[in-house]
Amino acid sequence: MGMMGAACSDPCASAPTPDTGDTVPTDWTPAALSDDIPVASAAPGQLGPHDLAIWRSASGRIAAWADRCPHRGMRLSHGFVRGERLSCIYHGWGYGEGGQCVRIPAHPELTPPEAIRVPVFSVAEASGVIWVAEEAPDGPPPEFPGVVAFRSLQVSAAPEALAAALGGTGTVIETVLGGAQVVALIQPLRGGAAGLHLLAPEGSDPAALDALSAEVEALRRRVEAAEEMTA
Amino acid sequence: MSEGGAMRDQWYPVGMTKQLTAQGRDTMLMGEPIRVALAGGAPSVTDGTGRALPVIDRFGHVWTSLGQPEKDLFTIPEVDQPGRRLVDVGVCRVRCSPLRAVENFLDIAHFPFVHTDILGSEPHTEVARYEVEIRDDVDEVWATKVKFFQPQAAKSAEGGITTDYMYRVCAPTCSVLYKTCPPKPGEWDVIALFVQPLTETLCDVWPYMALYDDDAEMTDLIHFQQMIFVQDRSVLENQLPALLPLDPGREIPTRADMTSIAYRRWLKRHGFTYGAQLVAA
Ligand code: FES
Numbered sequence: 062m063g064m065m066g067a068a069c070s071d072p073c074a075s076a077p078t079p080d081t082g083d084t085v086p087t088d089w090t091p092a093a094l095s096d097d098i099p100v101a102s103a104a105p106g107q108l109g110p111h112d113l114a115i116w117r118s119a120s121g122r123i124a125a126w127a128d129r130c131p132h133r134g135m136r137l138s139h140g141f142v143r144g145e146r147l148s149c150i151y152h153g154w155g156y157g158e159g160g161q162c163v164r165i166p167a168h169p170e171l172t173p174p175e176a177i178r179v180p181v182f183s184v185a186e187a188s189g190v191i192w193v194a195e196e197a198p199d200g201p202p203p204e205f206p207g208v209v210a211f212r213s214l215q216v217s218a219a220p221e222a223l224a225a226a227l228g229g230t231g232t233v234i235e236t237v238l239g240g241a242q243v244v245a246l247i248q249p250l251r252g253g254a255a256g257l258h259l260l261a262p263e264g265s266d267p268a269a270l271d272a273l274s275a276e277v278e279a280l281r282r283r284v285e286a287a288e289e290m291t292a
Numbered sequence: 293m294s295e296g297g298a299m300r301d302q303w304y305p306v307g308m309t310k311q312l313t314a315q316g317r318d319t320m321l322m323g324e325p326i327r328v329a330l331a332g333g334a335p336s337v338t339d340g341t342g343r344a345l346p347v348i349d350r351f352g353h354v355w356t357s358l359g360q361p362e363k364d365l366f367t368i369p370e371v372d373q374p375g376r377r378l379v380d381v382g383v384c385r386v387r388c389s390p391l392r393a394v395e396n397f398l399d400i401a402h403f404p405f406v407h408t409d410i411l412g413s414e415p416h417t418e419v420a421r422y423e424v425e426i427r428d429d430v431d432e433v434w435a436t437k438v439k440f441f442q443p444q445a446a447k448s449a450e451g452g453i454t455t456d457y458m459y460r461v462c463a464p465t466c467s468v469l470y471k472t473c474p475p476k477p478g479e480w481d482v483i484a485l486f487v488q489p490l491t492e493t494l495c496d497v498w499p500y501m502a503l504y505d506d507d508a509e510m511t512d513l514i515h516f517q518q519m520i521f522v523q524d525r526s527v528l529e530n531q532l533p534a535l536l537p538l539d540p541g542r543e544i545p546t547r548a549d550m551t552s553i554a555y556r557r558w559l560k561r562h563g564f565t566y567g568a569q570l571v572a573a
């Protein structure tokens with residue numbers, strides 16, 4: 062396979078240059094962009110081995126729960142949001158604050174026992190990114206002044222390979238892509254895949270964002286092709 | 293559980309009789325390839341080695357078994373009543389355990405949420421107490437005195453009514469439901485679910501109906517039932533774990549789930565574990 066487009070650097074050729082590929086350590090894992098979970102909606106996510114239901118209440122509160130209804134195992138990410146509750150789409154059991162079951166429609170008079178509770182993960186939003194963690198980390202997730210959430214991609218390659226292609230390691234990589242100073246957040250996904258959440262310079266014009274999109278898609282193709290060859 | 297255990301000796305639907313051809317159709321039963329064909333005017337089923345398997349032609353479907361069934365296939369006496377329209381709905385493939393498909397069929401509490409404004413609607417979500425038993429004489433699970441409010445109970449129903457149901461599990465992957473029949477008070481419409489276990493997590497579902505409905509077009513009856521089943525599929529393909537837990541494990545049943553509880557208990561008692569898991573996970 063030949064070189065794709067006019068990449069600014071060959072990711073496989075050399076070590077990162079000192080002014081790009083900075084690595085910021087954090088105990089949080091990026092799971093989605095804030096804009097991708099609008100008010101009163103739910104979507105599936107991942108954190109290591111865990112499937113997540115990430116959802117936003119009518120008042121805008123974000124939550125990340127185990128993606129499995131305690132009743133009969135339906136994925137809660139398929140559920141519906143009303144007010145401050147997430148309800149399961151199968152039998153409508155409603156869950157509120159802390160994952161506590163508050164309503165069983167088949168038995169409207171019943172107050173659900175406290176034991177019926179969905180496991181809850183730590184979640185926080187910063188710079189337009191939704192971050193999750195199993196145990197509450199010591200501090201908040203990192204903020205990135207000057208950049209805003211741009212788009213997320215899924216890459217069929219190991220997170221390490223993706224990080225290396227971006228000239229860094231770990232979860233947070235500050236680098237230059239398509240001529241723009243960007244922040245790339247890397248999320249390990251199951252099945253040897255990675256999520257790439259990209260933050261672009263604030264106030265970028267549409268042409269610059271198009272160029273960045275083309276650049277990151279080319280990078281994805283390169284990384285996936287390299288992964289296929291080593292597989 | 294890949295051997296199939298006691299479920300090997302049971303009967304399973306493997307196709308619609310009227311769709312048979314001499315050339316035959318390749319399909320699967322409990323992980324093994326089989327061919328269903330018309331041989332000399334009669335249905336025949338062979339396994340991957342060409343061995344002929346036992347065959348029954350009943351309810352518009354061809355039935356077979358990989359093992360040695362001790363009993364005849366169950367009967368549905370209502371099917372022979374004059375005036376009923378017999379409807380082979382066709383096939384719906386679902387990426388789920390065959391047992392999960394049956395359990396869903398036994399469930400009414402999901403009507404307002406999965407079949408919204410058709411089989412149920414909020415705020416009519418309450419499931420009143422009903423009766424469930426394992427009938428030892430016939431070795432079947434029965435749920436009776438089931439009642440639920442339905443905005444559009446069947447193709448022939450206009451407006452909301454409280455519908456009565458009875459459910460019957462007559463084989464590990466087959467269930468028959470009886471429901472109030474709006475055009476003929478005092479009689480029951482019969483809707484059966486015949487499930488072909490392709491693997492432990494993949495099945496072909498063959499719904500079958502015997503209705504008192506003189507007016508509806510056959511294609512409308514079929515489309516109505518198919519629409520209902522497509523709605524069920526969106527749930528069935530997203531339940532965790534994929535295998536049906538026979539021990540409660542991490543699931544929390546309520547009184548509305550009594551039929552499901554009895555079904556699981558009956559499966560466990562017979563060692564019907566293909567598509568099930570015994571250890572809580
Ligand atoms: S599985 Fe969620 S409410 Fe029944």
Ligand SMILES: [Fe+2]
Pocket residue numbers: 396397402406407520524
């Ligand atoms: Fe259903």
